[in-house]
Amino acid sequence: MANQSGDVYGLTILSPILQDLTAETSHNCAIRMKLASMPGDESSPFAKVSSTHMARLVVMDDVVYVGMPSCEEHLKSQYLVFETNFDGELDEYLTRMAREIPADVDALWQHCWGYPGTKDVAAFIAYMKKCQITTTFYFADVNNHTVQETLTALQTQAAVAEFIERNQGKAAAELQIAFAHFLEKLRKAPPPVPGRPEKGGPPRIETNMKWATRNAANTKQVTPNE
Amino acid sequence: MSNINHKTYAMNAITPMKSWKTWIVRAFFLILGAVKPLQKDLVQLSFIHFARWVIIKRSKFPHADSQQPEEKLKYDYLLFFSNFNGTWNQYIDAFSAVLSTGLNLIWHWSEKFPGSVPVTPFKQYIARCQFDTDYYYTAYPYATTNDVKAAHRVQDALDAFEKESARKTAEEFARSYRKFVLAVQCDLGQTGKAPVGT
Numbered sequence: 166m167a168n169q170s171g172d173v174y175g176l177t178i179l180s181p182i183l184q185d186l187t188a189e190t191s192h193n194c195a196i197r198m199k200l201a202s203m204p205g206d207e208s209s210p211f212a213k214v215s216s217t218h219m220a221r222l223v224v225m226d227d228v229v230y231v232g233m234p235s236c237e238e239h240l241k242s243q244y245l246v247f248e249t250n251f252d253g254e255l256d257e258y259l260t261r262m263a264r265e266i267p268a269d270v271d272a273l274w275q276h277c278w279g280y281p282g283t284k285d286v287a288a289f290i291a292y293m294k295k296c297q298i299t300t301t302f303y304f305a306d307v308n309n310h311t312v313q314e315t316l317t318a319l320q321t322q323a324a325v326a327e328f329i330e331r332n333q334g335k336a337a338a339e340l341q342i343a344f345a346h347f348l349e350k351l352r353k354a355p356p357p358v359p360g361r362p363e364k365g366g367p368p369r370i371e372t373n374m375k376w377a378t379r380n381a382a383n384t385k386q387v388t389p390n391e
Numbered sequence: 392m393s394n395i396n397h398k399t400y401a402m403n404a405i406t407p408m409k410s411w412k413t414w415i416v417r418a419f420f421l422i423l424g425a426v427k428p429l430q431k432d433l434v435q436l437s438f439i440h441f442a443r444w445v446i447i448k449r450s451k452f453p454h455a456d457s458q459q460p461e462e463k464l465k466y467d468y469l470l471f472f473s474n475f476n477g478t479w480n481q482y483i484d485a486f487s488a489v490l491s492t493g494l495n496l497i498w499h500w501s502e503k504f505p506g507s508v509p510v511t512p513f514k515q516y517i518a519r520c521q522f523d524t525d526y527y528y529t530a531y532p533y534a535t536t537n538d539v540k541a542a543h544r545v546q547d548a549l550d551a552f553e554k555e556s557a558r559k560t561a562e563e564f565a566r567s568y569r570k571f572v573l574a575v576q577c578d579l580g581q582t583g584k585a586p587v588g589t
Contacts, residue, residue, distance in 0.1 A: 279455030337565035
């Protein structure tokens, strides 16, 4: 099925947005205001639904007109587009959305036609599936690792780089002991937090990797006159 | 509007297609999905985390309530969503330079598609068909696709080295360690903020 690539699921949902000419704030505007207030980092609701690799929400106002000789046409509704890439199965993911971030989900989708709310999880899942569009072709460059595996690997990568830099030139016995300590520390490190834009990527075991700046400082600047 | 979350850009585009042409595009995607070597260029570009094309038939726009006005459209639509590293210009330039044949096979069937080469009318067309992202989240905002792939290689190498080096003498360990360092040295790039200008 094109909705899946390896272990990653690509969900596309288009939910028609309510129209109410008498409303003080139009529904599409209310959605946009809510989206503008949502954090995109580790405080994001999608960081709580931790199997999410990447997700976006978009208000699609209309289709496009590309000019003559094609016909100009317009949508009767605006649509809330939800595009997300996550690990695992669809039902499990939607259940997590309904149970773990109900306030955010309700605040957005309450502005859409036919939305039943998150209290009745089965009705919520049925609604989302009704609005789902099957992906025709889905590409995931890394499709065999979960979010947590990727974050852990990024943490490991930074830690290994630092370990190698710190332990250059050490005697074999000393190196072996240092490596055993390093592994122990790495295994006990707290799990990385999804969505955290921290320098050096996810939380690092040690944070003194200065070889790049040190090398830059040691490099003599050559001016054209020298 | 937030098309960008640190190192990743979220792009959305929609193009109209005559209904009979969508079957050709579907057939192309079916072949592209089945014959993995055809995806080689897409994989080798290595700056796209996830991308998808979605065809919506003109009669299949979701209808979630009996009071919702029904869509009456002449065209089917091709939606494109991409999560890539770098700037919009870099992305479209690379698409045009490396994937022009594939892109032409996909978008040739959309109304007034000018072709992916030359790049100027191609960019004008994409800009016209693109719509902005209102909210964008990524679990690893400081990591590019290459960072992610390199990190997994380091993780695999470390796991293997850990098993292999257990119960070795100090000298044996040091020899294995040097091999390990040589194996991972190209994958130790540091993640962090996107360069200025992206």
